[in-house]
Amino acid sequence: MKNKLPVIYTEDFLRHLTSPHHPESPKRLEAILDVLKRGELGNLLEIVPPEPASFDWLTQIHDPYYIIRLEEYCLRGRSHICGTDNEICYDSFEVAKLAAGAVIKAVDLAEKGVQVIFCPVRPPGHHAERALAMGFCLFNNVAIGANYWQKSYQKRILILDWDAHHGNGIQNAFYANDQVFYISIHENPRLSFPGTGYAEERGEGPGEGYTLNIPLPLDSGDVAYIEVFEDLIDSAVKSFQPEGIIIAAGFDAHRDDDMSFMNLTTAGFAEMTEFVRYWSESFKAPVISVLEGGYELESLTASVETHLKVLLGLD
Numbered sequence: 001m002k003n004k005l006p007v008i009y010t011e012d013f014l015r016h017l018t019s020p021h022h023p024e025s026p027k028r029l030e031a032i033l034d035v036l037k038r039g040e041l042g043n044l045l046e047i048v049p050p051e052p053a054s055f056d057w058l059t060q061i062h063d064p065y066y067i068i069r070l071e072e073y074c075l076r077g078r079s080h081i082c083g084t085d086n087e088i089c090y091d092s093f094e095v096a097k098l099a100a101g102a103v104i105k106a107v108d109l110a111e112k113g114v115q116v117i118f119c120p121v122r123p124p125g126h127h128a129e130r131a132l133a134m135g136f137c138l139f140n141n142v143a144i145g146a147n148y149w150q151k152s153y154q155k156r157i158l159i160l161d162w163d164a165h166h167g168n169g170i171q172n173a174f175y176a177n178d179q180v181f182y183i184s185i186h187e188n189p190r191l192s193f194p195g196t197g198y199a200e201e202r203g204e205g206p207g208e209g210y211t212l213n214i215p216l217p218l219d220s221g222d223v224a225y226i227e228v229f230e231d232l233i234d235s236a237v238k239s240f241q242p243e244g245i246i247i248a249a250g251f252d253a254h255r256d257d258d259m260s261f262m263n264l265t266t267a268g269f270a271e272m273t274e275f276v277r278y279w280s281e282s283f284k285a286p287v288i289s290v291l292e293g294g295y296e297l298e299s300l301t302a303s304v305e306t307h308l309k310v311l312l313g314l315d
């Protein structure tokens with residue numbers, strides 16, 4: 001797979017249907033795949049289908065009763081779970097297991113020597129809690145994959161979450177864990193969903209210091225983001241020395257995306273990605289980029305394509 005970009009994807013991801021005006025729509029993945037296939041990366045893509053995450057790996061991050069309830073709700077034809085934001089359809093349970101399984105598949109490829117892997121999955125995951133769907137998220141794809149990576153291969157895993165919103169579910173999954181370092185940069189929680197992610201939230205017990213939250217004011221823009229990478233994140237990553245990196249890659253901090261007011265540009269995502277590529281090379285740590293938010297299709301697709309080019313060193 002050298003010089004190839006494995007993309008863990010199946011059209012089954014499109015079977016998680018939401019109502020017509022819901023921002024988290026199948027069109028997001030259709031647009032991403034379309035742009036990637038037609039662009040410069042087109043002949044590097046290697047589409048690899050995922051397998052559903054097993055009940056065992058799901059229950060390491062989620063309460064078994066929540067998993068069963070989600071399945072029941074889907075099969076009974078309910079329209080949402082744990083609040084109207086989290087829409088579901090008959091197929092959503094199966095699709096959510098595939099989204100989590102995609103990250104597990106990516107971990108296995110990384111451990112076979114692949115340096116960069118992309119998981120354009122839906123439903124997204126970083127808000128999903130142990131027993132709660134939240135913020136369009138059903139299963140916590142990144143947390144399930146990071147836990148699998150850490151436990152199956154005994155590796156120290158860095159999760160970098162640059163979605164505009166704090167990944168409360170990932171944070172809580174690893175809050176007392178010193179083998180998984182969660183770094184999130186997001187919109188001021190006083191003004192933004194889900195209302196967590198203050199700098200004082202730093203982990204607990206053995207995990208103290210292994211959660212790093214960097215809330216930023218509205219309208220921060222590229223410069224403020226890059227300053228934070230230079231001043232805070234870079235040194236934190238260097239002292240952790242990750243053996244694997246997962247990006248909770250949300251693109252809703254883009255200035256054209258009305259889900260936040262962070263005012264990032266596509267170039268800003270490229271600059272943040274440069275740091276990840278540098279760490280990946282320095283520590284020989286494979287990078288798995290997992291899609292989270294990002295709802296305005298033009299900025300989403302442009303940012304994803306640029307992000308992947310930078311990760312592959314093709315910029």
Ligand SMILES: [Zn+2]
Nearest residue numbers: 163164165293
């Ligand atoms: Zn978001």
